Amino acid sequence: MSVVKMENTIKNYKVGKVEVPAIRGINLSIEKGDFAAIAGPSGSGKTTMLNLFGCLDKPTGGKVFIEEHDVIKLSPDELADVRNQHIGFIFQSFNLIPVLTAFENVEFPLILLKKDGPRARRKKVMDMLASVGIADLAGRRPSEMSGGQQQRVAIARALVKNPDYVLADEPTANIDTKTGHEILDLMQAMNKNLGTTFIFSTHDPQVMGHARRLISIRDGQIESDQRM
């Protein structure tokens, strides 16, 4: 079952008066439970693909379906709703809100969802912090945590609302190798235990080594798509 699908998707960017193609006619379907890495050199179109998967951008041509929604037809608020309800994000620079504690950062997406009351939110957040191994850091602000701890908080934030899939853009780029391993192991465990779909963008061989599906992209086109 596909969670996100591209059909002949094209994305061009305007640079001055010139149109630069970033994605040139990609057909790709990410299945539920995939642990997929999108790999390629800088400028290959990885980030563009992730932006399209994440409803942060719309294609210039073709279609992108997220849970059967054709994103090209959606308004900015509807796209925000799709991101809110279906997609989790893990960023390269963690991107935690610095004035909120770990608990409050993880709670943030649940507040935007407006589904749960304070008690239910508290339980979900603490359970998720425990599952990423940092329940004891709930009251700390990002400035009081290491890079690895912050990335764990980011993972918890991405997963707390039980999204259909999680997009991770170079998730280990700003942490040391050992911690990077731990983070990847954690995400693999989440994938296995919760069945959450993960889509990475990376040019790190260590990350590629963890993937069960490796999608190589170059010059805006898929070079190869292998299941490991």
Next chain:
Amino acid sequence: MFKLALRNVLRNKRRSFLTGLSIAFAVMVVIFIWTFVSGVVAGLFSNYVTGSVGHIRVLNTDYLKRETMLPLSRTVPDYQRLITTLEQDQSVKLATGRIKFGVLMDIKGKNKPMLGIGIDPQREEAVLGLSQKMVSGTVLAAGTSETNVGAGLAKDLGLKTGDTLTVITQTAHGSLSGLNLKITGIFSLGVASVDNRTFYLSLDQAQKLLDMDGRVTEIFILIKNPDKAVQVAAELGKKLPAGLTAVPWQANGFLYFMMSIMKTIYGAIYAFILILASFTILNTMFMAVMERTSEIGMMKALGMKEGEISRLITLEALILGVMASLVGAAGGTLLAYYISTAGIDYTAAFEKIRDVEIPLSYVYKGEFSWLTILVGFSLGVLFSVLASIFPARRAAKLDAAEAMKAA
């Protein structure tokens, strides 16, 4: 959302403090000036009412045309009956007869014009409040040849309580008449144009001096709502016999103009001060949005909508505006209280313009009002929120993907 907004305000404490300081200062200045100007305007109005025009006056129509000449031949007859009729109107608080007449004094070779006013001392207590304004001695009694002299006039003539003031003037028929008045008291109404040239005597003595039995030059009226003087004057006018007219205070073009122009000018000044201060909030919010571009992009990526982003920025401005305006209102309250009790003393300055007929007080006090403080506070908050509109919109319209690239 509130917790996040509050913490964002406290994120850069120094910047928020400086921004808040400018709003607080503006609110404080607005409250202070508003209090002072309200007091000046109220004083101007009160002085003019007390000294000259009342809320409404009933005059002979011909007298009105030549009022500066104080023509005693153009009078209000049968005034006692008229007063009874006028006081039956629900809008009228008090009506009392007055006679105004001019006297020319010779002081050390210089001619000095004086104004004598015949009054009913008991009724006039509600208007002039003479018993509270005596510098020395007591208020004149009705039916006696007693007089109260303005402090400035007494000083010019070298008069004191117990002295005799001999008044010689022309009667309503043009003949000469004179009266010896005993000075029982010296007053200061705090209005230069009154204190420097006015003396009061009993109405019946003025009628006797001027040969004006049963007549007065005007009926001086106070009404319950001075703002409605034009409408009330129109109503009262219908009850008057031919030849008499009811004149509201607004007919005095000079006073009305001064009060209106002061309100307009000062209203513009308040707005200018607050707009200037709100530019600091505008600048601060723009800087905050710029610094948090990546963070705002991330929040949008997580699903925060444009309206929610906009509301967050506006909420931050609101929190800052409320905190700053509270401080400004507190400071403004202290200043307003001070200026309303101590006032500013212009006595020395007014010595140089003793004969000017503008009803200026010696001491200017503010008019303390909790409403002024509430309005000042509210304007501070309002302008803070308005200043956040553009930065909030800017934040809401940020492209999430582009914003997250910003370091």
